[in-house]
Amino acid sequence: MNYVLKGHNMVDDVVSMLMMFYPNEKYVQVDSVCEDRVLVSEISELSARAFLYKDGVLISSKECVAENKSQREIKRVLGLSIARCINEKLNIPLPWGILTGVRPAKLVSEAWEKGESTESIRKTFKEKYFVSDEKLELMIRVANEEKKIVENGYKKAGLYIGIPFCPTRCLYCSFTSYPLKQYNDRVDRYVDALIKEMESSKKFLDGIEIESIYIGGGTPTSLNERQLEKLLNSVEKNFKIPLEYTVEAGRPDTINEEKLKILKDHNVSRLSINPQTLNEKTLKLIGREHSVDMFLNVYELARKVGHKHINTDIILGLPEEGEKEVIATMEGLEKLSPESITVHTLAVKRASRLKETLENYSMTEAEKMDKLINISREYTEKMDMLPYYMYRQKNMVGNFENVGYCKENCQCIYNVAIMEEKQSILALGAGASTKLLLREKNQIERVFNVKSVDDYINRIDEMIERKNSAIKGVLPV
Numbered sequence: 001m002n003y004v005l006k007g008h009n010m011v012d013d014v015v016s017m018l019m020m021f022y023p024n025e026k027y028v029q030v031d032s033v034c035e036d037r038v039l040v041s042e043i044s045e046l047s048a049r050a051f052l053y054k055d056g057v058l059i060s061s062k063e064c065v066a067e068n069k070s071q072r073e074i075k076r077v078l079g080l081s082i083a084r085c086i087n088e089k090l091n092i093p094l095p096w097g098i099l100t101g102v103r104p105a106k107l108v109s110e111a112w113e114k115g116e117s118t119e120s121i122r123k124t125f126k127e128k129y130f131v132s133d134e135k136l137e138l139m140i141r142v143a144n145e146e147k148k149i150v151e152n153g154y155k156k157a158g159l160y161i162g163i164p165f166c167p168t169r170c171l172y173c174s175f176t177s178y179p180l181k182q183y184n185d186r187v188d189r190y191v192d193a194l195i196k197e198m199e200s201s202k203k204f205l206d207g208i209e210i211e212s213i214y215i216g217g218g219t220p221t222s223l224n225e226r227q228l229e230k231l232l233n234s235v236e237k238n239f240k241i242p243l244e245y246t247v248e249a250g251r252p253d254t255i256n257e258e259k260l261k262i263l264k265d266h267n268v269s270r271l272s273i274n275p276q277t278l279n280e281k282t283l284k285l286i287g288r289e290h291s292v293d294m295f296l297n298v299y300e301l302a303r304k305v306g307h308k309h310i311n312t313d314i315i316l317g318l319p320e321e322g323e324k325e326v327i328a329t330m331e332g333l334e335k336l337s338p339e340s341i342t343v344h345t346l347a348v349k350r351a352s353r354l355k356e357t358l359e360n361y362s363m364t365e366a367e368k369m370d371k372l373i374n375i376s377r378e379y380t381e382k383m384d385m386l387p388y389y390m391y392r393q394k395n396m397v398g399n400f401e402n403v404g405y406c407k408e409n410c411q412c413i414y415n416v417a418i419m420e421e422k423q424s425i426l427a428l429g430a431g432a433s434t435k436l437l438l439r440e441k442n443q444i445e446r447v448f449n450v451k452s453v454d455d456y457i458n459r460i461d462e463m464i465e466r467k468n469s470a471i472k473g474v475l476p477v
């Protein structure tokens, strides 16, 4: 997709709008209208205009006029002109209106911090950004829940540990994940490097309360029993274990009774076992290599071993799935009664196998996604769950949301801390990104580890040094 800018240089704002309608494309700035599809975005004084061309022919245009010259207002009308111009042709439902950020609840918290009332926030998002009533209520409910959790966030920190291995790569996966079949010989060296990083980084959290630990990935339970025990021993040796200690046991095909016991013995308090769907056919299609029964057995085993908080992740809009399949998944989960459910909407990412083979599948259209989201919401309400955290992904037609629902007092503090960015998070492992809260500036600075497992193992001293120089003088939070 090509675009031309006239009278301004707000590339990010224009690209964010294009992503809402033409996800996963390459967006190229050009000088003039050429063949193919081109959007022209123009600003002069208070007026924002957008023109859409196809093969050199103008097919749609819109003008929106700003109420004042503030940067925020100009950005708003720029987005609005583009959305109206493109949507005249595509007619995609936009429940989030022209809101493009990935953390909608954070926008509410920020407005509260500036002293705005909930009523005036509601009015602004409804009348100026065209957010639907339903999404507005969701934003405010989630912001309220997040607020309760982050109120003391400044004095605490989170710890993240990444295990980037999985048994196989799921069809839709775009994360840092390496299939065990090819990488098995490197797992021991990876765990050793991680322990080295842990030992040299623990000093940064001296005197700071760790509020949550999250071991994610990949699939941490891809480690064998010996490696898992070694890792958890080291966590215990180096850090004080908080009440919230999550391990993603995402793929049921990596879990057995012994691993569940190891996790329990090391005081892991929240386990995420993720079916993604409870439909056999879809599981095969998306390459999960586990069956519905395998998930159910592992879930039951986890309860038997004594795990009290189980989270289950599901994805709406998986290939070949519609209302019937989502109802089957939600009914299955209702019977199990997990403490929390995270409902994702599928985003087809460029780095996924799905993107390459998309034409082979029947995918959920934007109009139908809203219905699936409503089904999941109704079931979670029946299960007495409330939405407590949320984020949106760019590059999705219609721009939907992912929502974490939980029963009372079962919120995952780590998930909220990531969304609200009110805490420093020390992150260890390949591809991990440490977030340092610069309190005076109310800003987050990031320190990245290399993504590749081989690079991480071979350059572990460099990763440690990188953290050393970035963190000095920033923590304690």
Ligand code: SF4
Pocket: 165, 166, 168, 169, 170, 172, 173, 174, 175, 176, 177, 217, 218, 219, 250, 251
């Ligand atoms: S389990 Fe998660 S991280 Fe692993 S391949 Fe599947 S989607 Fe990717």
